[in-house]
Amino acid sequence: MTVLYLFYEASVNRTYWVSLISFHFTTFVKPPAVLHKFFPLDKNYLLEEAQLSLQDKLLYFLFDRVKEAYELQRNPLGLKDSFTLKIQNYKLLNLQPLEVFYKNLAGVYRYKWGDSQLEFVWDGRDHSEKYQEEWDAFFKKSIALFCNEELFVQAVLDVTVFFPTHQDEKQLVLAESRMNTFMLQHFGVKIHKEKGLVKLKVA
Numbered sequence: 530m531t532v533l534y535l536f537y538e539a540s541v542n543r544t545y546w547v548s549l550i551s552f553h554f555t556t557f558v559k560p561p562a563v564l565h566k567f568f569p570l571d572k573n574y575l576l577e578e579a580q581l582s583l584q585d586k587l588l589y590f591l592f593d594r595v596k597e598a599y600e601l602q603r604n605p606l607g608l609k610d611s612f613t614l615k616i617q618n619y620k621l622l623n624l625q626p627l628e629v630f631y632k633n634l635a636g637v638y639r640y641k642w643g644d645s646q647l648e649f650v651w652d653g654r655d656h657s658e659k660y661q662e663e664w665d666a667f668f669k670k671s672i673a674l675f676c677n678e679e680l681f682v683q684a685v686l687d688v689t690v691f692f693p694t695h696q697d698e699k700q701l702v703l704a705e706s707r708m709n710t711f712m713l714q715h716f717g718v719k720i721h722k723e724k725g726l727v728k729l730k731v732a
Contacts, residue, residue: 567636568725573643579660580635585624587668588631592621595685598676619690626688626701630708637716638667640726675712684708 566572596616604613654662675681687704713719714729721727 566725567633567720568640568727571636571639571643571725573639575656576639576643576660576664577635579657580638580664583661583665583668584628584631587665588624588627589621590669591627591631591672592685592689594672594676595682595689598682599686602679602682616686616690621689623689623692626692626705627685629705630712633709633720634668634671634712635664636726637713637718638664640718641716642667671712671715675715678711681708681711684711 571577596619599616600607600613684704684707688701688708692701717729718726719729
């Protein structure tokens with residue numbers, strides 16, 4: 530299944546469903562030729578590069594934490610039934626079903642905390658190192674909170690261990706949607722069709 534992402538493109542006043550485009554960054558932080566963003570001021574290219582460089586590592590971390598959370602929530606007695614053994618023995622080889630969630634969470638982080646202006650770093654690190662460390666800590670803290678919710682844990686298991694067959698692709702989409710909706714609501718934002726990421730209005 531080809532997974533598409535919703536990005537906001539500031540150069541044209543409408544949204545696009547586009548595939549993620551890989552690009553490289555120069556020493557002078559030259560923007561890519563085709564820029565797709567989650568919101569109009571989404572211009573911190575170094576931060577996004579740092580986030581993408583940690584994607585696989587952090588998705589494996591996510592899956593390991595979800596398996597631990599399942600054991601605590603649903604199997605505190607440590608029973609070895611077939612359902613539990615399937616989860617315990619599952620080796621995550623396909624990260625694709627988790628990538629939309631990762632990129633959406635990365636976009637939310639840039640929206641709420643990713644200043645587009647580079648700041649001076651006084652401790653000897655370069656900006657990439659600083660961004661990697663801060664994003665790594667934020668991601669792990671967020672996943673620890675999310676894993677307290679059974680809805681999130683089950684959604685992750687549904688798109689990995691219990692990955693639906695091609696005939697049940699709708700179930701996969703629904704599980705991905707549960708993960709992303711949970712995350713967006715947690716941070717009080719939503720993806721607007723024309724504006725990209727915006728704050729949720731409180732009734």
